[in-house]
Amino acid sequence: xxxxxxxxxxxxxxxxxxxxxxxxxxxxxxxxxxxxxxxxxxxxxxxxxxxxxxxxxxxxxxxxxxxxxxxxxxxxxxxxxxxxxxxxxxxxxxxxxxxxxxxxxxxxxxxxx
Amino acid sequence: xxxxxxxxxxxxxxxxxxxxxxxxxxxxxxxxxxxxxxxxxxxxxxxxxxxxxxxxxxxxxxxxxxxxxxxxxxxxxxxxxxxxxxxxxxxxxxxxxxxxxxxxxxxxxxxxxxxxxxxxxxx
Numbered sequence: 001x002x003x004x005x006x007x008x009x010x011x012x013x014x015x016x017x018x019x020x021x022x023x024x025x026x027x028x029x030x031x032x033x034x035x036x037x038x039x040x041x042x043x044x045x046x047x048x049x050x051x052x053x054x055x056x057x058x059x060x061x062x063x064x065x066x067x068x069x070x071x072x073x074x075x076x077x078x079x080x081x082x083x084x085x086x087x088x089x090x091x092x093x094x095x096x097x098x099x100x101x102x103x104x105x106x107x108x109x110x111x112x113x
Numbered sequence: 114x115x116x117x118x119x120x121x122x123x124x125x126x127x128x129x130x131x132x133x134x135x136x137x138x139x140x141x142x143x144x145x146x147x148x149x150x151x152x153x154x155x156x157x158x159x160x161x162x163x164x165x166x167x168x169x170x171x172x173x174x175x176x177x178x179x180x181x182x183x184x185x186x187x188x189x190x191x192x193x194x195x196x197x198x199x200x201x202x203x204x205x206x207x208x209x210x211x212x213x214x215x216x217x218x219x220x221x222x223x224x225x226x227x228x229x230x231x232x233x234x235x236x
Contacts, residue, residue: 040222102174104157106157
């Protein structure tokens, strides 16, 4: 199974400041056939199901604000919130879909400083 | 707006089975796969398997292969997940989620989620 490791476990950022979340996979999730990284990011607010933010490591889902961006390739990925808003307080998860079983990171809790 | 409505909370004894439902609306049910993902208290999200709502093909995580069955009722636009031989470690919120890609291909990215069903396993 591909193990997904996120860091940090939690972070506190001031409103309007940048938040950066890291995700590392135990093996590459870059598929050589199409040069795509099989990596998605989700946001989960308390009492709600996760919400898809990013797929193919950097493609923003429709309706997701452009302050959210994804980057990285191979085994190392980053989710960046460029200017943190109050509504961004949540837990963020990365997920690999390179192979099954599909696996998720342990989550990163983002709070307001 | 796509909606996945899940059945209500369940309390089960160890060794029992539970069958959860996930009713889809506002899209063509047979055009997308439905996944099941669970979230135990304090644990990461865990993928259990999917069903292609068109042709009925299924794929399960090896961890759950022996005791999970995912089925569908096309006429009711509903997917089901049955988990047997329950143990306390199965206490979790169980989510159904729609696959992102239309058609026979399963992309394994989840674009819409149900609200979740809490299953509590306790003697």
